[in-house]
Amino acid sequence: MVMLLTGGAGYIGSHTALVLLEAGYDVVVYDNLSNSSPESLRRVERLSGRSLTFIEADIRDTARLEQALTEHAVDAVIHFAGLKAVGESTEKPLAYYENNVGGTLSLCQAMRAADVRTLVFSSSATVYAESDEMPLTEAAPTGRPTNPYGSSKLMIEWILQDLYAANPDWSIAILRYFNPAGAHESGEIGEDPNGIPNNLLPYVSQVAVGRLEQLSIYGNDYATPDGTGVRDYIHVMDLAEGHLKAANAIARASGLHLWNLGTGKGYSVLEAVQAFERVSQRPVPYRVVGRRPGDIAQCWADPRKAEAELDWQCSRGIDDIMADAWRWQSHNPQGYRDSER
Ligand code: NAD
Numbered sequence: 001m002v003m004l005l006t007g008g009a010g011y012i013g014s015h016t017a018l019v020l021l022e023a024g025y026d027v028v029v030y031d032n033l034s035n036s037s038p039e040s041l042r043r044v045e046r047l048s049g050r051s052l053t054f055i056e057a058d059i060r061d062t063a064r065l066e067q068a069l070t071e072h073a074v075d076a077v078i079h080f081a082g083l084k085a086v087g088e089s090t091e092k093p094l095a096y097y098e099n100n101v102g103g104t105l106s107l108c109q110a111m112r113a114a115d116v117r118t119l120v121f122s123s124s125a126t127v128y129a130e131s132d133e134m135p136l137t138e139a140a141p142t143g144r145p146t147n148p149y150g151s152s153k154l155m156i157e158w159i160l161q162d163l164y165a166a167n168p169d170w171s172i173a174i175l176r177y178f179n180p181a182g183a184h185e186s187g188e189i190g191e192d193p194n195g196i197p198n199n200l201l202p203y204v205s206q207v208a209v210g211r212l213e214q215l216s217i218y219g220n221d222y223a224t225p226d227g228t229g230v231r232d233y234i235h236v237m238d239l240a241e242g243h244l245k246a247a248n249a250i251a252r253a254s255g256l257h258l259w260n261l262g263t264g265k266g267y268s269v270l271e272a273v274q275a276f277e278r279v280s281q282r283p284v285p286y287r288v289v290g291r292r293p294g295d296i297a298q299c300w301a302d303p304r305k306a307e308a309e310l311d312w313q314c315s316r317g318i319d320d321i322m323a324d325a326w327r328w329q330s331h332n333p334q335g336y337r338d339s340e341r
């Protein structure tokens with residue numbers, strides 16, 4: 001089976017490419033490298049002992065996409081490509097809608113033209129309405145996202161639902177990720193954000209390795225056990241394996257499915273920092289500052305639907321996430337730039 005991964009050179013896409021290659025799939029990565037390095041793919045090939053096809057192109061180029069789908073006889077698409085920086089999306093809403101929503105429309109049009117109807121989409125727990133009731137099941141109401149990034153994910157979900165309603169021969173999986181974190185256990189591939197990281201784990205590991213001075217904890221006055229925000233951190237390899245299971249499941253029959261990919265456990269910022277310090281044996285200096293606009297107090301998944309329907313389960317815990325994040329960061333202090341020089 002041939003899988004095309006839009007955004008496959010990025011953080012989650014590269015780990016998924018590895019899992020797919022190891023499971024025997026042929027992989028075509030379609031990425032414009034706007035937020036990634038081709039070095040991730042070289043390492044994926046080395047780790048798997050197999051080669052993949054890389055196409056450097058933009059998903060908004062519908063004709064190029066259609067050509068790629070046809071030329072490589074693609075069976076299914078996993079759609080990771082998109083812009084994902086929440087803060088930046090509030091400054092550049094049009095770029096986010098154009099890239100994420102416009103890019104997805106272009107992809108669906110190319111798939112229709114090439115007669116490929118099996119699609120796995122990277123959505124996010126950010127589409128859920130803020131709630132005091134945890135864990136979140138797939139039936140929990142969606143809300144009005146607090147930023148254009150989140151809105152773009154919800155809009156794409158609506159587009160895919162409408163597409164399926166009109167074309168029930170499509171097979172679509174919408175995966176709502178909670179907080180992806182960690183790295184492949186080899187330490188060879190991992191998260192390599194451009195500039196100052198927005199997300200907690202890359203920030204913490206860059207402090208630990210000496211690239212950044214101090215972590216700012218955004219608020220300790222939330223209604224949570226220690227006052228800091230609580231999230232469901234899912235190991236990126238568990239997440240990648242979830243994509244393999246979802247792609248297999250939807251290849252069997254048409255349908256539209258929603259699955260949460262999370263662990264079902266929430267950890268506070270302070271608990272996450274302590275786990276990182278314990279596992280890495282490195283101090284992570286921090287100070288508590290004011291809340292970050294748009295943040296919520298707590299968010300964790302009820303993953304039972306995905307577990308039951310996909311025969312999938314997270315096998316890695318918070319200590320594995322921290323150990324693997326640290327192995328990646330300490331082996332590659334400057335990320336992939338270390339091997340690009
Ligand atoms: P990433 O930035 O590492 O990967 C995205 C990839 O898409 C990059 O390689 C980038 O170069 C590529 N890309 C962007 N725009 C493109 C375009 N127009 N054409 C072709 N390629 C393009 O991000 P990630 O963390 O791997 O996230 C993958 C997906 O999962 C994204 O859609 C993201 O919104 C979603 N997601 C991520 C998180 C998270 O915390 N990492 C959480 C929920 C959902």
Ligand code: UFG
Nearest residue numbers: 124125126178179198199200203216217218229231269295
């Ligand atoms: N945090 C800090 N300091 C930092 C970074 C984060 O204290 O420097 C805190 C945040 O306030 C939050 C927690 O750490 O309480 C996690 O923050 P992240 O930025 O790592 O993750 P978010 O939960 O804010 O957002 C992530 C993804 C989004 C996605 C969302 C879904 O970045 O793309 O999960 O829940 F939409």
